[in-house]
Amino acid sequence: MRSTDGWPCSRFWRGQRICCTGPRAGLRYAAEAVYPWYILHQSLIVLAAYWLVPFGLGPVWEPLLVLGLTVIGCLLIHELLIRRIGWLRPLFGLAARSPRSVRGNASAPDTRDRSTHQRSENVASS
Numbered sequence: 001m002r003s004t005d006g007w008p009c010s011r012f013w014r015g016q017r018i019c020c021t022g023p024r025a026g027l028r029y030a031a032e033a034v035y036p037w038y039i040l041h042q043s044l045i046v047l048a049a050y051w052l053v054p055f056g057l058g059p060v061w062e063p064l065l066v067l068g069l070t071v072i073g074c075l076l077i078h079e080l081l082i083r084r085i086g087w088l089r090p091l092f093g094l095a096a097r098s099p100r101s102v103r104g105n106a107s108a109p110d111t112r113d114r115s116t117h118q119r120s121e122n123v124a125s126s
Helices: 009-020 025-054 056-084 115-123
Strands: none
Touching: 025 056
């Protein structure tokens, strides 16, 4: 075995360590969006193709437009409807919102850990 045979594995390992360690907002968003997009994409592909076939756009533009309309449709429906309407979330495999995460809910209990704040006050008063 030559000494250069292992470089693809080492590059992948380093890239994984650099890119995939720690929490990433984009990764959390994508992980939440996978299942709703999976549910939506087939219906949107069929609708887009149904609307575009009568135009006879050809073998290049028609698939590109179907792809674009599908991605835009999934993004808009997921972002504007599924994530924001509480009763739709479980229908698309998302966790129901906790009362604290609902906007404008002043009656939600404060569940923050106050022990660190109390410890800092005790240290300051000593």
